[in-house]
Amino acid sequence: MLTILLIEDNADVRENTAEILELANYKVLTAPDGKVGVQLAEEHHPDLIVCDLAMPVLDGYGVLHMLNKKSNVRHIPFIFLTAKTERADIRKGMDMGADDYITKPFNPTELLNSVESRLKKAASIRDVMLSGLNGVDSLLKMVSTDQAMNSLKEGRNINRYKKKQSIYQEGNHPSCLFYIIKGKVKTYKRNEDGKELITGLYNEGDFLGYSALLEGSTYKDSAETMEESELAIIPRKDFEDLTSINTQVMQRFILLLANNVAERETQLLGIAYNSLRKKVAEALITVSKKYNPSSSAEFGIDISRENLAAIAGVAKESLIRTVGDFRDEKLIDIREGCIYITNAKKLTELSN
Incomplete structure (x- = not known):
């Protein structure tokens, strides 16, 4: 009721x-x-x-x-x-x-x-946010009934990307909102020495690129696929029309933006103050929560060691050595290159 x-x-x-x-x-x-x-x-x-x-x-x-x-x-x-x-x-x-x-x-x-x-x-x-691209179209249909925006629900373009293919680059001006139909995407920043820090992980059902649209600015980081992916393209004007006439939709995206900012602040604090073991443990837990929300014991983290190191903010060699230590301590298992978390509680509570 x-x-x-x-x-x-x-x-x-x-x-x-x-x-x-x-x-x-x-x-x-x-x-x-x-x-x-x-x-x-x-x-x-x-x-x-x-x-x-x-x-x-x-x-x-x-x-x-x-x-x-x-x-x-x-x-x-x-x-x-x-x-x-x-x-x-x-x-x-x-x-x-x-x-x-x-x-x-x-x-x-x-x-x-x-x-x-x-x-x-x-x-x-x-x-x-939970019902895929059909959910987006349903929302657009609902809004367009009152706002004569029938064109929003027609002809949604789908872009297909190969693994490690760029979606947008830091400093570019946004022209659209992305919706992930299939695949995994990362956002990242890279310093002058080429060292990469992953700033966000995105999965099927996530929106991508809304921060720059909401702020009216350029992209603050770059986006790249981590596997073959399909993204729906929602033109900038459609996004702006939708958010301008529906305050609840705007509030939802602002909440997503706020959550992203909070997560990034936590990540940066961890990189600044956590020990190597704690950084690697939190990176593994972060990936598991993002791509295994049901906490299935059969879920294997198949992200490359380079990407895991970029999430943790550590060198690849240090990550590999620490992951090996975790396996010896029976906190994780490694099978065919995939990492399986076997003791999430102890990994989460790992002290500095």
Whole structure:
């Protein structure tokens, strides 16, 4: 059962609205003011929030502002209830990230249609990262219904790459968003001496190249395939049109960007301060988490030793020697060149 948080200071409106939603088979949480509403949102993570605009203690604008500052609740669909009909008031709420507004007095059908529409759109956006290229096209179809963008779902170009083939180079200007249909891709930086540091690993179902698009800058690193790969090409204009008309899609890419920044900071701190053994152990764990999310014991890391060394930020010879030590300690096994982690817990907890 989906949960809706209703924030409304008028007791009669609150009770009547909650009853309508409960009759439609939603679980309803209620708050008499914005401050309590924010607390309930953080505690229960509802599927949707319906919020009055004019309230004491903390008004609807304040509620939305507070939620937007919290990463765990900022993506919840948000509908304003308002007696104000001035365009400036409505525009302010939408600019802050509200998904819809309902003007009081409203009828039950209007409320339920808005709730159902926002829940469906939120579910579609959540699924897009998990359902492959078809999920991307489904999202584009959904958006294009309202925005007359039917061309977005037609004729998606697919580029095929050989192993170790360049996708883009550091310093280039982005012209498209990449979506990995098949294969593995790395992003990396290389210093003047030719030493390489891998800055990101990407797998089937991942988007690639969105950082430069979001920042309006050139690529900060280079991208190259680690095996034969197929990438869907989404033109820059399509990406910009999509993110400009759908704040939830933009927020999703911003979250991905933030996660990438956090992961890179952790990696760089590890390279700076960890011992050789710890660096190699974390590189193995990182690759396993990325390409073996189900933690299957049969998964073998078949990435080249050069790439593993570039992930760990160590010399290839040092990595090979350390991997051999891990095998002798029965932390890993090596069969036909593939590395199999046999004691992930001990490898993860390896001290400096």
